[in-house]
Amino acid sequence: MNEFKPFDRLDRPARSRPAPDASGEIFDLRGLWLAFRRRLALFFAIAALVLLAIIVVTFQMTPQYTASAQVMLDPRDREVVDLQAVVSGLPPDSAVVDTEVEILRSRALANRVIDELNLMADPEFNPALRDPEGVARAAGAVGGFFGGLFAAISPGGPSRSLSPADEADLHRAETIESLQRALSVRREGLTFVIDVAATSESPQKAAAIANAYADKYLVEQLEAKFDATRTANEWLEGRLADLREEVNAREQAVETYRAEAGLLNAEGETLTERQVADLNAQIILQRADLAEKQARLGAVRNLVSSGGSNQEISEALSSDVIRELRSQRAEVVRRQAELSSRYGERHPEMLKVRRELADIEAEIEREAERIVTSLSNEVDVARQRVASMEGSIGRLRGEMVQNNSELVRLRELERDAEASRALYESFLTRFRQTSEQQSLQEADARIISRASIPAEASAPNLPMNLALGLILALVAGSGAVFVAETFDQGLATKADMERELGLPALALIPGVPRAYASRDNAAGYALDKPLSSYAESLRALRAAVLFGRGHGDVKVVAITSAVPREGKTATSLALGRVSAKLGSRTLVIDADLRRSMLTRTAGLTPRAGLLEVLDGRATLDDAITREQASGLDILPLTGEDRSASDVFGRRDMRELLQAVRERYEFVILDTAPAMAVAETRILSTAVDAVVLLARWRKTPRAVVKAALDALAHVDAPVAGAALTQVNLSAEGRYGYGSGYGGSYYKYYSKYYEN
Structure with a gap:
């Protein structure tokens, strides 16, 4: 889209659209107040x-009554016996209190209260029992439409095809919802106290509902504990039977495996282990005995092999027989010594003693040999016994290795049996505890304040x-x-025009009094009231166009608008009259070929006009009409049929404008709306400046912008925009943002004559 560059067609300084004010506050309190005021x-x-x-x-x-009861969750623990409860007491936790509040609001508790108080038969809570006409009348207090709608959808309205059971369920659900709406449950601050309030049309009913909720809540707690204990007992009893069979089976499996594996024991040891221990002890003793006997035998043999005397051998053997024989030998030797002192060597007594001594020594020798032989036999026996025991213990050790491998499985079976036994005993203990607790249950809450009948309505x-x-x-x-x-979406202030349109705001043209409301009278109001705000705004518009900064030498100005009925014709004619009264040679040209509204507004019936001058059928002097009251010259349009030919694009039109530019100081063209007629856009390329009019707060901004875009496509020299039919008092309520003194109209309005 082309950007506006006003007046560049005449080599004047170009002006782009003013940028929106970026310095404004994000939150304009004054603007909000002014918007509120207007x-x-x-x-x-x-x-x-x-x-x-x-x-x-x-x-x-309908008056409503509210009654409230208070329930306190008791955080103290009471233990009659030192047993752990199936359902433990409520801990003093904030989340727990909030949970109990939700339980009090639950549908299950509401259902209990309904059955307790027979609220299904109460029309206040059961919508199915209400009078449909009464419901409609109550809803009609808010509005007829809503009352009819409420009556249509009420339970007493059109029948629904439901089975009796479904309909009963539906009515109960509706009753529960009604009761829940009448209930208020809240926690008192950070305490453990819960306030239960019920609202009803009857004060007695309100108190009854609040107390019923409190009672049923306590009953529900007790029943929950009883049910939990009973369910636990039933489950524990069944589980105990299964565990009992499991324990018996596993203990039987242990004993069976022990017998099959030969792992019989006594005093915590298997028989093999006991036998190995006993044999180890015996082997130690037998080995010690063998060593002793071998030592004695070795000592004797060493004496014999070394040629030791019988005396030494007998001492080594330490035999009682030998000691006795040695004692006899000593006695014989003593007798021999006595006899030798009395008898000679050949004496019979001496011979007898010698024979007796020889017999004793021979006996000692034989006894020593016998003892040595006996010792040797004992050593052999002891050695065989030790060897036998070592063989037995080797065999037993092999058995013990086998037993140890079988003990792994046995211990596994014993552990299984022990675990089953421990679990069974634990369940048995718990079963006995829960059986005892069934008669010791109490609620975790208590009622600290029952609801009383309210004396005054709460709603x-x-x-x-x-x-x-x-x-x-x-x-x-x-x-x-x-x-x-x-x-x-309308434009209300000069600031709006500059911000939304990007054009200079040339003037705010106020509306005229009702007596001048017609188009003809509006144009004449500037003459009748030259000191009025209306006339002053036209003079301001003229000054802004002719003498505005950067406008250069402007003489020919086209007045247009986006759509019809914007005050364009009245403004053009009134502006021309004001300019003429100021002593400026001024010409107004009716350039609206379709409607020629300016000609009719001025009350002219010309024989020649603009088209006749362009066609050469009349001269400019013949076509121009002068108003005697204002001195304004008008180039009208005749009532002849006008074709759709390109009148304003001809060279004759440009030559005509050049001619009037030389004769007049200010030339005004009243054109058709720029959006409706293409001739206006063509004509705008031949003038010095274009003024776009918009009706105050009526013409949508989008329409005005579309008209500007249409003019921009032909590079029209748009000088600016002006608002028509402005209510200056109301415009002042738009505040300082309205710009250029609008908000101060009440201060300088005394300068105007209305």
Whole structure:
């Protein structure tokens, strides 16, 4: 899209669109206040409507009564016996208290209360029992439409094709929902106290519901514990029977395997282990005995082999027989000594003693040989006994190795049996404990305050409803203002024009009083009231166009708009009259070929006009008409049929404009809307400047932008834009952002004559 460069067609300094003001605050409190102030009527209307609706609903509401009971979760532990409970007491935990609050709100507990108080037969809670007409009348207090809709969807409305069982379930579900809506359960701060409040149309019923909830909650806790204990006992009993059979089977498997493997034991040891231990002890003794006997035998043999005397041998053998013989020998030797002192060697007594001594020594020799032989035999026997025992213990050790490998499996079976036995004993102990606990259960909560019958209604709360209604009214009114401002697409201030259109804001042209409301009178209002704000705005528009900075030598100006009925013709004619009254030679040309509104507004019936001059059928002097009251020259259009030929694109039109530029100081062309007629865009290329008009707060911004885009495609020298039919007092409510003094109109309005 082409960017506007006003007046570059006439080699004047180019001006681009002013950039939007980026220095504004992100959150403009003053702007918000001004938006609120200019929508004050809408705000009060919506706020009053909402407040009135809430007041009506409040006074139509049925009085409601609220009763509350208080339940406390007891964090203290009471233990009659030192047993662990199946369902332990509630710990003093915040999450646990919140969980109990949800249990109190549960449908299961509501179902118990309904059965306790027979609320299925109460129309207040069972919608199926309500009067459909009464429901419709109650809903009608809010609005007829909603009342009819509520009556149509109420349970008493059109019948639904449900089976009796399904319908009963549906009614119970609706009753539960109604009861839950009437219930309020909350925790008191960070304490263990839970407040249970019920609301009803009847104060007695409200108290009954609150107390029923508290009672049923305690009963539910006890039943939960009883059910848990009973279920645990039943499960434990069945499990004990299975474990008992398992223990018996595994112990039997241990004994069977022990017998098959020969792992019989005594005092914690197997028989093989006992035998090995005994044999080890005996072998030690036998080896010691063998060593002793071998030592004695060796000593004797050493004496014999070394030629030792019988005396030494007998001493080594230490035999009682030998000692006796040695004692006899000593006696014989003593007798021999006595006899030798009395008898000679040949004496018979001496011979007898010698023979007796020889017999004793021979006997000692034989006894020594016998003892040596006996010792040798004993050594052999002892050696054989040791060898036999060593053979036996070797065999037993082989058996013990086999037994040890079989003991691995035996120990595994024993461990299985022991584990089963321990598990069985644990379950048996737990079964006995739970059986005892079944008669010792108590609830984890207690009622500390029962609900009493309320003396006053809790709803409707008139002060609270009014306060809430006031807040909602303020919010709704503010929302309406916000929506209205959001969807307001019109241009209201000079700042809007410069920000949205990127054009200089030339003037704010106010509306005229009702007496001058017609187009003809509006154009004449500037003459009748030359000191009015309307006339002053036209003079400001003229000064902005002719003497604006960077506009250069501007004489020929086209007045156009985006759409019809923007005040374009009245503005063109009034601007020409004001300029003429200022003493400036001014010409207004009716360039709206389709409607020629300026000619009709001025009340002219010319014989020659613009088209006749262009065709050469009349001279410029013949076609121009002068107003005597203002001194304004007007080049009108005749009522002849006009073809769709390109009139403004001809060279004759440009020559005509050059001619009037030389004769007049200010030439104004009243053109057709730029969006509707292509001739306007063509004509805009032949003038010095184009002024785009838009109706204050009426013409959508998008439409004005589209007109500017259409003019930009032909490089029209758009000088700026002006707003028409402006309410200066209302425009002032747009604040300093309205720009150029609009917000201060009340201060300088005394300078105007209205």
